[in-house]
Amino acid sequence: MLVKALGDLHVHTCLSPCGDLLMRPREIVEAARRAGLAIIGICDHNSAENVGAVQKAAGKDLLVLPGMEVTTVEEVHLLALFENLESALRLQEFVYSALEGTNNPERFGWQVVVDAQGEPVATVNKLLIGATSLTTSTVVKQIHRLNGLAIAAHVDRELYSLIGMLGFVPDDLVLEALEISAEANLREVRSRIPDVNRFSLVRSSDAHFPHAVGKGKTELWVERPSFAEVTKALGGQEGRRAVVT
């Protein structure tokens, strides 16, 4: 039997320079519970160093999918979601090797790695807000090589979105879904961006503050909250589906 699991697959932590310093594991998990979410995706900019801590803080009743929001050379934001932390960290290795520059915390914000209790354990010096030298196509292929899901982030926005930067979804790009923002009007987006009608859709919060977690969400009709079931839902397989309202 299928159940409706609410998912917000794009949540930042205090590791993202633009993420509020209160976006610590317990606060995120608490906010997700308050919003009635069963599944969240942790997608910091070009890094996955806080995913493990959020997973530990979550316990059993909230599924935390390891992920990342990668900035490609065309300045397109792509979400990657994985079944396990190890794959996310392998993508991180790939992304770090193609990411130049050093962060200036005063200017761009702190990039704090925390433990499950929210205690700072390190800061990341790389310029996570920057763009990698990797093409959109290369990043998508790498995500798929690591058995992950590739989702074009906030396609309704002009800046840093696949549609804004590249005009339309390239013919040979294989994506599991397109994401729309919390505030996007679905009907308006469907008429303005025809590509949206060719893909599964998710709606996410892109939360940078605790109160924003769950402001955008997707109904995932699945047997149980798991990566395999989310994959099926995005693929519309075996009756599973992702519904955005």
Add this chain to the structure above:
Amino acid sequence: MTLGELAKKLGFKFLCVERKGDVPVSGGYVCDLLSDVMAHTKQGDLWVTRQVHENIVAVASLKDLAGIVLVNGRAPEEKTIQKAEQEGVALLLSELPAFEVVGRLYQEGVRGT
């Protein structure tokens, strides 16, 4: 002025479809956001950009632009050039940054549309 005359005068190198040199340039547009270019360019515009993704070819073809000038000496991947060849879209390369390219085009009488 034609595309070929501008290219010769301003040192743009044709990467492909040089036969489009006799196409008249009726205006200019500069932007790296392809959604914006689709929305705002007019037929016959010369488009200045540093975006080299192959989607630029489809956009130029769709809007019937005079050609694309890529800046900063940043040549696209072979795949983009092949696609431009197929679609008959002239790709030109300048070693100069976008500001300089646009400034010099303006001096030659090309105006924004």
